[in-house]
Amino acid sequence: MSASNHLLELNRLEAQEKLDAQKSHTERNRLGQFATPPPLASDILAFIKNNIPEKFKIRFMDPAFGTGAFYSALLNIFPKSRIESASGIEIDPHYGYRAEELWTQSPLNLRLEDFFASRLPSKNKPNLIVCNPPYVRHHHLSIKQKEKLQRLVGAAAMTRLNGLAGLYCYFLLYAHAWLEEDGYACWLVPSEFMDVNYGTEVKEYLLSKVTLLRVHRFDAINVQFDDALVSSAILWFKKSAPPLNHVVEFSFGGTLTKPEIIQSIPAIQLGKAAKWSRTALREGKDEENTSIRLGDLFEIKRGLATGANDFFILPSDEAHRLKLPEKFLIPILPSPRYLKQEVIEGDAKGNPLIDQKLLLLSCNLPESELKRLHPKLWDYYQIGLDRKINETYICSHRSPWYSQEFRSPAPFLCTYMGRHGAGKENPFRFILNYSKAVAANVYLLLYPKPSLGWYIKESPDSLKKIWEALGRISAGSLVAEGRVYGGGLHKLEPKELANASADSLLQSIPRLSSYVDSQEYDLFSNAASTVGEVRNKKKRAKRLRRQNSGATSKTK
Ligand SMILES: C[S@@+](CC[C@H](N)C(=O)[O-])C[C@H]1O[C@@H](n2cnc3c(N)ncnc32)[C@H](O)[C@@H]1O
CATH class of the missing domain: 3.40.50.150 (Vaccinia Virus protein VP39)
Structure with a gap:
């Protein structure tokens, strides 16, 4: 120079x-x-x-x-x-x-x-x-x-x-x-x-x-x-x-x-x-080699978007101190940062046994009824109005502004975003939830589809096995499905997680293959919409049958 x-x-x-x-x-x-x-x-x-x-x-x-x-x-x-x-x-x-x-x-x-x-x-x-x-x-x-x-x-x-x-x-x-x-x-x-x-x-x-x-x-x-x-x-x-x-x-x-x-x-x-x-x-798997995807086994949804977590999610002591009506309080998991366990046990009532006990305030009653029937809750929502929470993007599109989406508790959850950390190869974590806690949109919720549901009903210990198998999905294939932001922050949207290979589940639980086989109807014909999709689904069905017969004979 x-x-x-x-x-x-x-x-x-x-x-x-x-x-x-x-x-x-x-x-x-x-x-x-x-x-x-x-x-x-x-x-x-x-x-x-x-x-x-x-x-x-x-x-x-x-x-x-x-x-x-x-x-x-x-x-x-x-x-x-x-x-x-x-x-x-x-x-x-x-x-x-x-x-x-x-x-x-x-x-x-x-x-x-x-x-x-x-x-x-x-x-x-x-x-x-x-x-x-x-x-x-x-x-x-x-x-x-x-x-x-x-x-x-x-x-x-x-x-x-x-x-x-x-x-x-x-x-x-x-x-x-x-x-x-x-x-x-x-x-x-x-x-x-x-x-x-x-x-x-x-x-x-x-x-x-x-x-x-x-x-x-x-x-x-x-x-x-x-x-x-x-x-x-x-x-x-x-x-x-x-x-x-x-x-x-x-x-x-x-x-x-x-x-x-x-x-x-x-x-x-x-x-x-x-x-x-x-x-x-060079990460991830070859699309053609994957016989079954998570979306074939699970309905995957983003957790609840409350509109203002710090207003609608309260520590349980605080909710009780304010005398908010019990019937509008639903246990909710803390964000992954504060969730130490990966298996959430529930007490006799299904409340999660975790350190940070939080409750989601979820009431969809119209304002006139609310004021008459639940004055304490009405007072609390007035604080929200003072804080202009009703004007935030999500709340302003809801009626009444404080109403919440409905999500039932999901037995499996996956963190929505994460980084590779010291000794942490996978930026995403799967959680097994035995409690009735719901989760906010920092999680993806995995609800078993009907045929997987059958398998779970028939095999009481299957939840744990499924969760362990989810944990065996390679970090590379999850990362490859999602997107990455500067600083190495990885995110997965429901559709992206649904696209990840579920082969690890079939490998870990060979018995599952017979259930998957019997769900061919909802896997391979129900949701196909375009000619291309039908063709692909048929191809995958064929591969899956081949693999299942291999898996079954190996376990005999
Ligand atoms: C990312 S910076 C890059 C600056 C510089 N070339 C460099 O590499 O350091 C983008 C620049 O584009 C200018 N910019 C934004 N919109 C523009 C437009 N419509 N027409 C021309 N310049 C624009 C911004 O003011 C800014 O200086």
């Missing part, structure tokens, strides 16, 4: 720090203002240098410029002779004015405006776009904004983005119109789009409109941004139609230039994969 570039970068970093400090975290969130750390920007530009032809003359562009982390790295890594032009766009003058001052001596064309309102160049379009777009979630975009962005993206990339897509998806697809044919683009984005519905159009774009060359996923444990908790990925592609039988490099962990794992995956296979992150992790 030349001495003058080094000085410029030091000035830029100092400016970045000061400018960030002048804004609150909420303000920076609104425009996704989380700058790229310099080592990461350098690594990205070093990677680009190794992956573009030597004679390629660069027309650089960063449409979310900030103070210019990538531009600075570009100047450090490429000789001046390789850079034909450079441009940037920045919406916020707070960063933009300072960036103009910083780069005044360099041949940078910086526009202080909205990327989506900026005039598209008619010639000499950029041929290298490097960008860390703002990570603004969809609920911060108004309906009007979304409509405008969808129109622009529709014209630029011939696709309509899902309404749940974050601003970074619009940036990525809209930039298609800006990039020169045969030009390259490198995007530092949240990896979430790889695994969720709103990412479908983004993945289709990457597989059909451009040649996707490399996808690198950072290990979520190593958050890339000190100040924003997102798990990040880098996309590297060329604007040209993908060749036949194209193969994409997928890497994971380490850095872009020195990843821990690198795999080549046929684009056709990516086109079929629902979740790309699984592909890069």
Whole structure:
């Protein structure tokens, strides 16, 4: 790095720090203002240098410029002779004015405006776009904004983005119109789009409109941004139609230039994969090899969303001190953090034998009746009104506002989110619940489907065995079904847990296979809706029959 570039970068970093400090975290969130750390920007530009032809003359562009982390790295890594032009766009003058001052001596064309309102160049379009777009979630975009962005993206990339897509998806697809044919683009984005519905159009774009060359996923444990908790990925592609039988490099962990794992995956296979992150992790099981899933055995639901846990869930002493009517109080489990046991025993009345005894206040009586019949409870709800709990999102959509959902106690629960910890390979825990306690939405509830219910009725000790077998589902396969956030926080939605393999249950309890066999009706024909699903279910039924006959003969 030349001495003058080094000085410029030091000035830029100092400016970045000061400018960030002048804004609150909420303000920076609104425009996704989380700058790229310099080592990461350098690594990205070093990677680009190794992956573009030597004679390629660069027309650089960063449409979310900030103070210019990538531009600075570009100047450090490429000789001046390789850079034909450079441009940037920045919406916020707070960063933009300072960036103009910083780069005044360099041949940078910086526009202080909205990327989506900026005039598209008619010639000499950029041929290298490097960008860390703002990570603004969809609920911060108004309906009007979304409509405008969808129109622009529709014209630029011939696709309509899902309404749940974050601003970074619009940036990525809209930039298609800006990039020169045969030009390259490198995007530092949240990896979430790889695994969720709103990412479908983004993945289709990457597989059909451009040649996707490399996808690198950072290990979520190593958050890339000190100040924003997102798990990040880098996309590297060329604007040209993908060749036949194209193969994409997928890497994971380490850095872009020195990843821990690198795999080549046929684009056709990516086109079929629902979740790309699984592909890069080499975790989880082969879908085809799984004969039975948890969703075949259990109805899986999220626990109760109360609307305000600290108001509707009370320590049992407190509920009794307030003389709240017994019939509206239901035992509820504390959050997993405070639940030491994994087997919850119940007393003679079914109350859970645990240290932290909590009760859910669940009353659906209309206000007029409530006031007349239960004045103490009425008084308590007045406190809720003072605290404006009736105006929270969930309560304001319920009538009366204090009413609660109904969930019966589930015999099995799984924690909804968790991290790998010291000596804790699996971020998720299964709980066996013999009590009548219900659970809030920090848990997933597993209710046995009818045929599994039969097995449980006939085999009194089966609950424990089933719970033990649930605990044997590999951490990898649960993690692969769910999603991961920055800092290594894993989450599982009911549908994702339902998709996890239940083979461990069949292996641990061979007798279960005969019950599963007899439930072929509800497993394989009842819920099938599309022709594809029917076909898949039939295939799975066949495999299961084969496996069951193997399992039965082995146990004889
Ligand atoms: C994640 S930061 C990246 C900044 C810088 N390129 C870097 O890598 O450090 C995103 C930047 O985009 C800017 N931005 C947000 N919305 C924009 C828009 N519609 N047009 C142009 N810039 C925008 C933000 O103000 C912020 O500076």
